[in-house]
Amino acid sequence: MWVRLRACYRGMTLRGGMCGRGLPPSIGAVIRTLLQVVLFRDRTRVFDGLRFRLPLMVLVLLYGLVIAIVVSSAYVSNEDPDGWWPLLFAIIAGSTALTLHSTLLAWRVATAGLVAMKLLMPSEPSVLGSWQWWWYVAVLLAVATAHRGRVVLLVALITSGVVFALGHPTDALQTTAILLPLILLGYAVGARGRAEQRFHEERDEKAALVERARIAREMHDVVAHHMSLVVVRCETAPYRIADLPEAGKREFAELGAAARAAITDMQQLLGVLRTDDQRVDRAPQPGLADIRSLHADASVTDAEVPAAVGLTAYRIVQEALTNAGRHAPGSATTVAVDLVGDRLRVVVRNTAGGPSRGGGGGHGLRGMAERVAVHGGALTAEPTADGGFEVLATIPVGEP
Incomplete structure (x- = not known):
């Protein structure tokens, strides 16, 4: 029964x-x-x-x-x-x-x-x-x-x-x-x-989708740059390599055409991800060298890392500093970006500040975590013992 x-x-x-x-x-x-x-x-x-x-x-x-x-x-x-x-x-x-x-x-x-x-x-x-x-x-x-x-x-x-x-x-x-x-x-x-x-919940879901689309657009720029280099090398191969046989020339030509087609497909995909009122961003994507423009006293390694990793590090520092200004106005901030083994370590700390101005809703932290997850890294964001806050990201670094 x-x-x-x-x-x-x-x-x-x-x-x-x-x-x-x-x-x-x-x-x-x-x-x-x-x-x-x-x-x-x-x-x-x-x-x-x-x-x-x-x-x-x-x-x-x-x-x-x-x-x-x-x-x-x-x-x-x-x-x-x-x-x-x-x-x-x-x-x-x-x-x-x-x-x-x-x-x-x-x-x-x-x-x-x-x-x-x-x-x-x-x-x-x-x-x-x-x-x-x-x-x-x-x-x-x-x-x-x-x-x-x-x-x-x-x-x-x-x-x-x-x-x-x-x-x-x-x-x-x-x-x-x-x-x-x-x-x-x-x-x-x-x-x-x-x-x-x-x-x-719906607002958070929409914000997460918007942030993922933004990440995809930025990653498109990085990948398109590498694909453009492939096209250039394929098209110039017959002039750079002496006595290249006809079969090799055809092979390079086909590879170049495939790379161009891939770039076209990515541009079409980017058009789907871009909102109706969004303009095309022609500026190059920022990297490690641009972090000092966010924080003049930042300690940034001179090591060469892949463009995508540099872009992720830049966005993490940018968002962490924005959060510090919003939730701890007047606090002192420090930024350190170091290469530790095969991982890029990004640390942004701020001391205790004034009353929080509110806003944000935690979308920035989720966006940072998703950016790091793209590379198989890890991110922690937690209060410090002195009443401040620390964002720590470790990002695996492959071949630059």
Whole structure:
């Protein structure tokens, strides 16, 4: 039976039963949502992805502990102390804590707790007494902010049904009239948060694509330069090599034609990568020798490295200095570019500076990492012990 229900939840078609053939998609969606709400495992947690998640989790646990103590004390004071108060304490504290692990499981426990409280506290006129509001509504809001519309709607309907089943119709109607707007408010807050998260994810993805296109355009210039040298050497080979046989001349001519075709193909590809309003950059790509134009006191090796590696080193220094100016204005910066073995080592450090001006969104760091990854290198960017920041890149150097 459990396997059949799991198959239904995943949208699989089974013979017979409520998941039989020919089930309308809308009904199947309702069944899957119902199983998700009342039965299956849920991993949706509150505060996921938030910066101050740990302090918020501690506050939630303390909140649940306080409410559990108050409700248990009220039960012992107003009812016969028959030993059921630990159950109330466990339900309240447990359901509140479960919102940090599974919001739907927390709601199931809390809703079962409403039934238990009604049985254990018959003197309470309302299904949700004064302290139950503080506990149960918090769990409902956790579900409403963390889940999508269909789940939230079903939770609201089941909750309303439980309230009407346990309480007097007039009191239940008043309680539901308060609960439903609160659930709607929580859902609106959660939906807006998810929309903002999707917006930032799409923006980050677009920025990454733009940076990759920029890297491809710059690498095109470097590769096109090398291919142009191939064309020149192939075309001048008959004049530089004495007594070159006709077969050799034809071979060089074919190689030169293939190199020219490759350059044409790369130029067409570059046209696809360039945006509509972007002008063709005729200036040569920068290299190691141009790093001192970014930082006058930079220590740069005089070793000869491939043009692509030099370009990557230049862009890393450029972006790291830009980040230092944006996030630590007024800080002192140092730049060191050295050849260590077969790797070019690029280090950009800055001391602690003024308040960050914001902006950037971390796209620059991802762009630097992607540039280094093109060459099979590694990049680290982390704070220093003195409150500053350091960007360290190691780039393998092949034949210049």
